[in-house]
Amino acid sequence: MDIRQLGDNIRNFSLDDGDLGSQGYTRVLLQLFGYTGHGKSSFINSCKYVLEEDENLKEHAEARGSDYVLTMVRNAYPLTKVITMVDNRGCSKMNDFERAEVYAQLGNFIPIGQRVEWRDNYKAMMEAIEDSELEQNFSDFIVPIFVYSVRKQKSAEEKQNMKIFMENCRKMTGIVPIIVLTFKSKGDYLEVEKRFRLMGAETVIAIENYTPESHIKTLGRTTDILMVIDSALRNVRFHLEQPRNSKRERIERKKFMFNYIHQIQFQHESEKPESEKPEREKPERERMWVEQILHEMLGGSNCAIS
Structure with missing residues (x-):
């Protein structure tokens, strides 16, 4: 060409x-x-x-x-x-x-x-x-x-x-x-x-x-x-x-985002030194808030993100 x-x-x-x-x-x-x-x-x-x-x-x-x-x-x-x-x-x-x-x-x-x-x-x-x-x-x-x-x-x-x-x-x-x-x-x-x-x-x-x-x-x-x-x-x-289906694709991208944020959040929390965890951890209600949003978006399903 x-x-x-x-x-x-x-x-x-x-x-x-x-x-x-x-x-x-x-x-x-x-x-x-x-x-x-x-x-x-x-x-x-x-x-x-x-x-x-x-x-x-x-x-x-x-x-x-x-x-x-x-x-x-x-x-x-x-x-x-x-x-x-x-x-x-x-x-x-x-x-x-x-x-x-x-x-x-x-x-x-x-x-x-x-x-x-x-x-x-x-x-x-x-x-x-x-x-x-x-x-x-x-x-x-x-x-x-x-x-x-x-x-x-x-x-x-x-x-x-x-x-x-x-x-x-x-x-x-x-x-x-x-x-x-x-x-x-x-x-x-x-x-x-x-x-x-x-x-x-x-x-x-x-x-x-x-x-x-x-x-x-x-x-x-x-x-x-x-x-x-x-x-x-x-x-x-x-x-x-x-x-x-363009609308479905946007929903899937949103699922990806929530799942990705969810995973890196808890990965970072798990990597904190034990001595620092009490001072730096978020309140339990925030953890529950994140998990609730993720659960609602994914409809109870799991999606593995690297």
């Missing part, structure tokens, strides 16, 4: 193209996740740049160096009338608390345009998810995209956390996250790609983002960027060939 056909396929994509139609979805939501400073905002600018066929690169999403933490709000950037890219708040480390907030963004339990706070309180996390019912969103077809810079080196623990994150993204959305490796020429991207494939990644695409300092369009750079969007849309087409 040549570059012009790639661009046309993306611009003309419709959720109604399949035999089963849109099945209640009105928008494809390309959800960008990753660590801070790995190039999510620059990737959005690059996608807009290659699709708009403009010779002037515009900074729709503000992007700076890796020492900055800019994205605090879930911001949406339409690529077409049907496709929207979301710049979610990046994390500095993938601990249990940050992963829970990342999953809340992934599941659309934090409205677009709202500031994302890192909470370290399980009850507050549960209440935020309950509050999201005021603005229920069933019509977004979610595709997770994990953005990772090949310049960065992660520890064995962080790599394990990324593997867990990828597995849970698949459980929440039914789609294995697409991996976008940024700063392609600044590191051994083939080795990084190999690591992600060993974690279970199906699609790994290495790119160089366009920036104000490096904005002259090239065939290779533009093709790589378009291939990421095309890969996401091929995932959408594949899944829409099967019967789906």
Whole structure:
């Protein structure tokens, strides 16, 4: 497929193209996740740049160096009338608390345009998810995209956390996250790609983002960027060939969230030193409150979450 056909396929994509139609979805939501400073905002600018066929690169999403933490709000950037890219708040480390907030963004339990706070309180996390019912969103077809810079080196623990994150993204959305490796020429991207494939990644695409300092369009750079969007849309087409229920999927994502929060809460409590437990444990009524909400959501069933 040549570059012009790639661009046309993306611009003309419709959720109604399949035999089963849109099945209640009105928008494809390309959800960008990753660590801070790995190039999510620059990737959005690059996608807009290659699709708009403009010779002037515009900074729709503000992007700076890796020492900055800019994205605090879930911001949406339409690529077409049907496709929207979301710049979610990046994390500095993938601990249990940050992963829970990342999953809340992934599941659309934090409205677009709202500031994302890192909470370290399980009850507050549960209440935020309950509050999201005021603005229920069933019509977004979610595709997770994990953005990772090949310049960065992660520890064995962080790599394990990324593997867990990828597995849970698949459980929440039914789609294995697409991996976008940024700063392609600044590191051994083939080795990084190999690591992600060993974690279970199906699609790994290495790119160089366009920036104000490096904005002259090239065939290779533009093709790589378009291939990421095309890969996401091929995932959408594949899944829409099967019967789906958008409302049921949101309920399942909510079950996932409550179960995940429930499990990490009690895991953290069990890891407390015995000498600290009396001072730090929550009142028993809070424990019962969490268990009651979880039981009501799951209808008495169990759902194992890693």
